[in-house]
Amino acid sequence: MVGIESYGAYIPRYRMNHNTIFLAVGFLGTFPAPGENAVANYDEDTLSMAVAAGIDCLSGMKREKVDGLYLATTSQPYMLRQNSAIVATALDLQLSIRTADFTGSIKAGTSALLSAFDAVKGGTSSNVLVCASDCRLSKPGSSQEPLYGDGAAALLVGSDDVLATFEGSYSVSYDFPDRWRATGEKFEHAWEDRFIRDEGYTRMIPEVISGLLKKYNLNIKDFAKIAYPGLYAREHGAIAKRLGAEPGQIQDTLLDKIGDTGSASPLMMLAAALEDAKPGDKILVASFGNGSDALFFQVTEKIKKLADRRGVKKNLASKKELSSYEKYLAFRNLAPMDLGMRGEESIRTPMSTLFRERKSILSLCGSKCKRCGTPQYPVQRVCVNPDCGAVDEMESYRFSHRKGVLFTYTGDNLAASIDPPAIYGFVDFEGGGRFWFDLTDCDLDSVKVGMPVEMTFRRRYIDETRGVYGYSWKATPIRA
Amino acid sequence: MPEGIKNKVAIIGMGCTKFGELWDKGAEDLMVDAFQECIKDAGIEKKDIQAAWFGVHFEEQSVGKGATPLSLTLKLPFIPVTRVENFCATGTEALRGACYAVASGAYDIALALGVEKLKDTGYGGLPGGPGLMGTRNALIMPKMTAPGSFAMMATRYFAVYGLSPDEGKRMLAKVSAKSHHNGSLNPKAHLRREVTEEQVMNAPIIAWPLGLFDCCGVSDGSAAAIVTRADMAKNFRPDPVYIKSLQVALSSGEELMYTNWDGAHVETGCRAGVLAYNEAGIKNPRKEVSMAEVHDCFSITEAVTMEDLQLSPRGRVKDDIEAGRFNLDGEQPIQPDGGLKCFGHPIGASGLRMMYEMYKQLQGKAQQPERQLKNPKIGLTHNLGGFPAMNIVSVAIVGL
Numbered sequence A: 001m002v003g004i005e006s007y008g009a010y011i012p013r014y015r016m017n018h019n020t021i022f023l024a025v026g027f028l029g030t031f032p033a034p035g036e037n038a039v040a041n042y043d044e045d046t047l048s049m050a051v052a053a054g055i056d057c058l059s060g061m062k063r064e065k066v067d068g069l070y071l072a073t074t075s076q077p078y079m080l081r082q083n084s085a086i087v088a089t090a091l092d093l094q095l096s097i098r099t100a101d102f103t104g105s106i107k108a109g110t111s112a113l114l115s116a117f118d119a120v121k122g123g124t125s126s127n128v129l130v131c132a133s134d135c136r137l138s139k140p141g142s143s144q145e146p147l148y149g150d151g152a153a154a155l156l157v158g159s160d161d162v163l164a165t166f167e168g169s170y171s172v173s174y175d176f177p178d179r180w181r182a183t184g185e186k187f188e189h190a191w192e193d194r195f196i197r198d199e200g201y202t203r204m205i206p207e208v209i210s211g212l213l214k215k216y217n218l219n220i221k222d223f224a225k226i227a228y229p230g231l232y233a234r235e236h237g238a239i240a241k242r243l244g245a246e247p248g249q250i251q252d253t254l255l256d257k258i259g260d261t262g263s264a265s266p267l268m269m270l271a272a273a274l275e276d277a278k279p280g281d282k283i284l285v286a287s288f289g290n291g292s293d294a295l296f297f298q299v300t301e302k303i304k305k306l307a308d309r310r311g312v313k314k315n316l317a318s319k320k321e322l323s324s325y326e327k328y329l330a331f332r333n334l335a336p337m338d339l340g341m342r343g344e345e346s347i348r349t350p351m352s353t354l355f356r357e358r359k360s361i362l363s364l365c366g367s368k369c370k371r372c373g374t375p376q377y378p379v380q381r382v383c384v385n386p387d388c389g390a391v392d393e394m395e396s397y398r399f400s401h402r403k404g405v406l407f408t409y410t411g412d413n414l415a416a417s418i419d420p421p422a423i424y425g426f427v428d429f430e431g432g433g434r435f436w437f438d439l440t441d442c443d444l445d446s447v448k449v450g451m452p453v454e455m456t457f458r459r460r461y462i463d464e465t466r467g468v469y470g471y472s473w474k475a476t477p478i479r480a
Numbered sequence B: 001m002p003e004g005i006k007n008k009v010a011i012i013g014m015g016c017t018k019f020g021e022l023w024d025k026g027a028e029d030l031m032v033d034a035f036q037e038c039i040k041d042a043g044i045e046k047k048d049i050q051a052a053w054f055g056v057h058f059e060e061q062s063v064g065k066g067a068t069p070l071s072l073t074l075k076l077p078f079i080p081v082t083r084v085e086n087f088c089a090t091g092t093e094a095l096r097g098a099c100y101a102v103a104s105g106a107y108d109i110a111l112a113l114g115v116e117k118l119k120d121t122g123y124g125g126l127p128g129g130p131g132l133m134g135t136r137n138a139l140i141m142p143k144m145t146a147p148g149s150f151a152m153m154a155t156r157y158f159a160v161y162g163l164s165p166d167e168g169k170r171m172l173a174k175v176s177a178k179s180h181h182n183g184s185l186n187p188k189a190h191l192r193r194e195v196t197e198e199q200v201m202n203a204p205i206i207a208w209p210l211g212l213f214d215c216c217g218v219s220d221g222s223a224a225a226i227v228t229r230a231d232m233a234k235n236f237r238p239d240p241v242y243i244k245s246l247q248v249a250l251s252s253g254e255e256l257m258y259t260n261w262d263g264a265h266v267e268t269g270c271r272a273g274v275l276a277y278n279e280a281g282i283k284n285p286r287k288e289v290s291m292a293e294v295h296d297c298f299s300i301t302e303a304v305t306m307e308d309l310q311l312s313p314r315g316r317v318k319d320d321i322e323a324g325r326f327n328l329d330g331e332q333p334i335q336p337d338g339g340l341k342c343f344g345h346p347i348g349a350s351g352l353r354m355m356y357e358m359y360k361q362l363q364g365k366a367q368q369p370e371r372q373l374k375n376p377k378i379g380l381t382h383n384l385g386g387f388p389a390m391n392i393v394s395v396a397i398v399g400l
Helices: A018-028 A046-057 A083-090 A108-122 A193-216 A233-243 A262-275 A301-305 A311-317 A325-331 A351-356 B027-042 B068-074 B090-103 B146-160 B165-183 B197-202 B230-235 B267-280 B299-308 B317-322 B339-343 B347-363
Strands: A003-010 A014-017 A036-039 A068-072 A098-102 A128-134 A151-158 A164-173 A225-227 A282-286 A291-299 A365-369 A394-398 A404-412 A422-429 A434-438 A452-463 A468-477 B009-016 B051-055 B081-084 B109-116 B205-207 B221-229 B241-250 B291-293 B378-387 B390-399
Touching: A003 A046, A003 A262, A003 A311, A014 A018, A018 A325, A046 A068, A046 A083, A046 A128, A046 A151, A046 A452, A046 A468, A068 A083, A068 A108, A068 A262, A083 A098, A098 A108, A108 A128, A108 A151, A108 A164, A108 A262, A108 A291, A128 A262, A151 A262, A164 A193, A193 A233, A193 A282, A193 A291, A225 A262, A262 A282, A262 A311, A404 A452, A404 B146, A404 B205, A422 B146, A434 A468, B009 B027, B009 B090, B009 B230, B009 B347, B027 B068, B027 B109, B027 B221, B051 B068, B051 B090, B051 B347, B068 B081, B081 B090, B090 B109, B090 B221, B090 B241, B090 B347, B090 B378, B090 B390, B109 B347, B146 B165, B146 B205, B146 B299, B146 B378, B165 B197, B165 B299, B165 B317, B165 B339, B221 B230, B221 B347, B241 B267, B241 B347, B267 B299, B267 B378, B267 B390, B291 B347, B299 B317, B299 B378, B339 B347, B347 B378, B347 B390
Parallel strands: A068 A098, A068 A128, A225 A282, B051 B081, B051 B109, B291 B378
Antiparallel strands: A003 A151, A003 A164, A014 A036, A128 A151, A164 A291, A282 A291, A365 A394, A404 A422, A422 A434, A452 A468, B009 B221, B009 B241, B109 B221, B241 B390, B378 B390
């Protein structure tokens, strides 16, 4: 039976309180409801979060069996250069794999999920990893600003030991122009909220849910959890009442905790529902954006056997307040900040080098000497072990999932950084190997020699002149 | 068994410009100034020079590639000139090339000149940019600065030897204060003011735990040497200075990518030291080395180098620093001219500037009598180019 074999999520560590937004730009007239949004760090973006969610999803799973990767997003860095291929490389997935970007709408997450189920059911793929990720940029002072959040969720679709079977779906598609952003534009446009709520949100979600119930002859009471995005909190509740659902059946939208994460939202709510699910539970998920997709699942016994992962819970709990709105503007490049002349240094990315060295750069793979067993990074031909020295006796060795210990570090005020000091150090990996990396998501005061660290895929630089987003791995204190 | 270079080559002339933020001097001006002093000191004519070695590191922002910048500036008459570069040991590598040329018997008289024009960078510190580490490395390594990379060694040193940050910083503060005292007595130095330990301790942090006064400055300068065969040296002057050893050691990759390095010493420094003492026939460096110019790009570098070069026992340099052993009036003066700390570090020139001080001290001609050491016999210069985890160290030993 086709279904979900595993799930994962990623929520940025930084949370911005709505009050911080209000104090900064409330003079323009928006009054946000209480709450906070998840805000990506300066080195995070759609792809870095998708990779993090993918890694969480793949905990305890055999990475080698993944033969498809779909990335769903409305905030991809590239319009040309497949974003899902970058994510697949970062995850060090096998080469004979199908990759596809699903974009254009915040229902892209469920679109990708439906296609993944179709592919596995149809027999052309066996395991598709679906990553939905959005890093949502809104104009300072906009009504969207306190409602949007950054985040990612990932689901591994397959037919082996599924923890929830995919039972069916119902979709409607409308060219509903509630929000739009043309190619090359930085910010979205939106029509009147009343129009969006009355003509879209409160119509299309009930439409797909009742359509689904009718198609499969189900009752709303059959469902343990019903999940649909909640940009409009009051209407979200009203829909539940109209459908005849009890409050206990409605999955938390996380709107006041992290904000609406766009294409990631339905998948993240599904992951959260699965975290608390029991065998036999039926779960319904719907998206909203240019129509809606509704899917439903039945949880199996296998849910109890799933290996530990961070999921939504642990990501939610691990947080730090971003109390400076100015920093937010700087991180999002919304206000021109002076990084000094050091900040002007730009890498003219040699693409042929990037491709040739992608295992080292994007996959964080190095080599392991077959003769002496020494792991070493980056990829080497000559063994670094002074007692070995073997040449061309290496096998590929992945470091990205390994923990390590911080050998030494510094906080550098001279290096150009949007968030000084630039913190970097050496990581001694468990199992062997050492290298130096930038550190992120930490404060200098809390960094110590000997502290445990893990690796995270981050955006290293943006070269605006040449249209290049560069990525590499950094070290971070163990997140959860 | 190779014989080594001991007593095969002698320096018969040296020149060294004032080092500093020399806005009115380009690299070419500095090369001419150093060369003129050097050739006058040697008492020879330009046409006597048979080969030259030219050192510059950040050529992309000054003279450009190849060795033609030297031959064109000095109007050398169609002689062989070789450009050398090995990070901060560039100047010493120029000397090494010239010395090996003469020791081999291929030439009788050779010139070594190093120059660096750093103050056209436009901002403080050394220029950044992907050219430094290599294109692939620029895509995976941290965006480090020199202070940051040495700061990491300080953190490790404190951790390995159980020093609190305050104890560690105080030890390092003494190193800088000592060098500043020496620099205040040197008209060619860039920085000529004394600083106190408290000033060093309280200076703004550049890369934790290193503060502003733990870091040498960035400056412009040039220095040059003319060498000849040892058996010809006394034809030129009564007091030539003889090369006893020239050794270089480079990182193997173990420090960065293997786990046998403790992060609290410079492995190449240890090995170059052993090779150099062997070549020079020095059995007890702590007793036999009269004075040294070591690579004090950062205070921690000097402290660790004392241990690497066996001038202090491993892990115990703090005792020697506190006892004043390395002060100008101590048992083993280090940086008698003020070091990189007071001269700044025009990369291509520094190795030769260090040699200039050893040369003058051995001849009894230190520019200010207050800096002249009493009867030095053996001088040592040490350069460290790169970072503690991936670097080159050069050690040169000279004597009468």
